Amino acid sequence: MKPLIVLLLSFTISILVFKILKKEYNFALSARIAMSIMLVFTALGHFVFTKGMSMMIPKFVPFKDIFIYLTGIFEILLAIGLLIPKLKVLSGWVLVIFLLLMLPANIYASINNVNYQKGTFDGNGLSYLWFRIPLQFLFIIWIYISSIKI
Numbered sequence: 001m002k003p004l005i006v007l008l009l010s011f012t013i014s015i016l017v018f019k020i021l022k023k024e025y026n027f028a029l030s031a032r033i034a035m036s037i038m039l040v041f042t043a044l045g046h047f048v049f050t051k052g053m054s055m056m057i058p059k060f061v062p063f064k065d066i067f068i069y070l071t072g073i074f075e076i077l078l079a080i081g082l083l084i085p086k087l088k089v090l091s092g093w094v095l096v097i098f099l100l101l102m103l104p105a106n107i108y109a110s111i112n113n114v115n116y117q118k119g120t121f122d123g124n125g126l127s128y129l130w131f132r133i134p135l136q137f138l139f140i141i142w143i144y145i146s147s148i149k150i
Helices: 002-022 027-048 050-054 064-083 088-111 125-148
Strands: none
Touching (some): 002 027, 002 125, 027 050, 027 088, 027 125, 050 064
């Protein structure tokens, strides 16, 4: 829920700033700025909630903590890429693939009741997916419209 709030609030603020400073709206750039802010926000979770996020990965996967750190760095690099005109389309496609590849981790975490913020197994369970899966697809559509389609 927090990433969605960050995304929508950042988008709203960006839209208003463009309107005030440039006297026009720039929806696509505002959407990319908002997605970049949201990605940095979620990337920070990779460094703050490393233990809990590593619990979202099946036990047979080695070096989970390193993987969590690397995906956090990767999210920050993609956030930067969305803001660079020559890289926005490539970054958008990579981000779409990244989000699709992360979906199994969210499913695994839900099945195992992982609470990544606490690093415990008392999470929301499968009910979490009723929000998370549509949210993932909202992010994908958001990226497609603001970065790839243009």
